[in-house]
Amino acid sequence: MVYTRKNQNALTATEKRRFVNAVLALKRTGEYDEFVRIHITYYVSDGEPGLRVAHMTPSFLPWHRRYLLEFERALQRVDSSVTVPYWDWTVDRSRTSSLWAADFLGGNGRDGDRRVTTGPFAYRQGNWTLRENVTDDPFLVRDLGYPAQPIALPTKAELAVATRQKTFDAAPWNSTSASGFRNKLEGWGSGSGNAQYQLHNRVHRWVGGQMLGGSSPNDPVFWLHHAMIDRVWSSWQKAHPGAAYLPATPPGRNSSQYRRIVARNEAMPPWNVKPSQLEDHSKIYRYA
């Protein structure tokens, strides 16, 4: 049965409550923190040796597609009605959008320690103590809009910079790829200051706090953001029929990327699944 991932701004109060309750249930059992650890473990930067599957690499998109599916399956074991909603940040761009209301993800961090104090993930509620964190804060931190160096969420025009790319990815298959849909969407811009944060990366920066660091899934908005990224990939696939995942074959011995990236039919850890197996999600879920 194909299920639907909805825009978070279209969820009913009941749908929001059931999503939040399922997330809190995974936190209680420790499964949630296991997801956070997986994200930390697989963040291998492209100036480092070894295989990169999650970031700065062609498999950024299929790796996160599978990661979201694993999370969604865990949620559905708690409540079979739940799916991961997406946050279209080209539309819901405000720090006071309903996404950040007390009946959903809670609001911005307060002045000073930037601690989130409203909603179900506020520390004082007792259900959201961080255990896998870059800082020693036990509480969720947000810094919406990054006021120390203000930044805006990506616009539709900025998103089009990625979606008008004709090929999935391009050599050297990392954060310096000058063309290709994947690196434009992942958002490794050039220059310094805010210009280097584009699209996917920019949203992490805009939310701030844990979302900016290695343990970004500590903020449940991570999943809504990545559902949006996945939806953009899905739409791009429809708009570019035949533009499959690249590279089709592994880079050779003379390539700087030899054994460091995953070709279309090579397996990605930790699930041992190939990008080619994740390109078509139409039998599992759809986007509304």
Added chain:
Amino acid sequence: MRPRSRRALLRALFASGVSTAAAVAIVPVVADARQPDVPDGGDPTDGRAPGPVHDVLFDEVYRGRHIHARRRALLDGPTGRPEEHAGHIAAASPGPGAGPVEVLIDGRPLHLMRRADGSYLSMVDHYGSHPTVLAAARGAVNALGASRLAPAQHL
């Protein structure tokens, strides 16, 4: 539930049958994560002894935070293939032939990673990079706000 370290998670992954290729790929990350743990001497199975501290690259107070970077002597890798060992050293070092760089903010380790363009990312900001170790340390202080880094053994 007692929080598990990245190392413990990796052991679990290996035990659960993750492919050798994946395991090899992850080793340098573990090695990097271990570097800041020098004071406690670490895990005997790690195969690394704490090395002598060499050059101090910088030591300053920035926005009320003490930031310190030092380059350590080259250490022998445990079992990694030669090119991976070389890559690992290069990953955290500003120049060829130099040892890895340790960065501390108020005495707590800031894990840095290298980007393909030569710039540095920190654990605090995984989505932006800086041209130098000093800029990355200052950038991490900016992003930390009032927060402190986690103690050494955690991540």
